[in-house]
Amino acid sequence: MDSIRMEKFHARKRKQFVPSLLHYFVTLLFLALFLSSPLWLPRVSSCLLSLASVSGTKCLVLLCNIVVVFLVRTSESKTSQPSPTDIYEEYMNRKVNNERQDEWRSEKRTEEEEDSEEEEEEEEVSEIDKKAEDFIARxxxxxKLEERRLLSYGYG
Known part of the structure; x- marks a missing residue:
């Protein structure tokens, strides 16, 4: 990696440290609230029921909508994606590297295939020559054996 990419990498790590720390803190806070819910939940539910009976269902619907909007905004802020230019740069780097590797592999394969084809042709020719010479010798x-037999039996 060159120095610019290393600087970008370290800057991203520094920027991600604080949000991740905040994320863990909020998670811990919600866990503590959940575990202590038997202590405060009955009071909150009775307050909400009394509020709903006093002001009607419109207030309860409004409160639920506020909670939904809050949850949607927090979920959007947490899904921080890298910028499109970073994604494009990473894609192009991978593509160039893959193309280089493919070219290198294909060149190496063609060289090996040519070498192996030449060796195979030479081996085939030498095998055929050897078989032909063995056949002729046999x-x-x-x-010669038949000629000796004929001479030994007196047919010649």
Whole structure:
């Protein structure tokens, strides 16, 4: 990696440290609230019921909508995605690296295939020559044997 990319990497890490720390703190806070819910939940539910009976269902719907809006905004802020230019740069770098590797592999394969094809052709030719020479030698040997038999039996 060059120095610019390293600086970008370290800057991202520094920027991500505080939100991640805040995220863990909020998670811990909600866990503590959940575990202590038997202490405060009955009071809150009775207050909400009394509020709903006093002001009607419109207030309860409004309160629920406020909670939904709050949750949606916090979820949008937490889904921080890298900028499109960073994604594009990373994509292009991977693509260039893959193309280089593919070219290198294909060149290496073609060289190996050419070498192996030449070796195979040479081996095939030498095997065929050897088989042909063995066959001719066997035929000549058989002819000599037959000639000796004929001479030994007196047919010649």
């Amino acid at each position: 035929i000549n040997w058989q002819r």
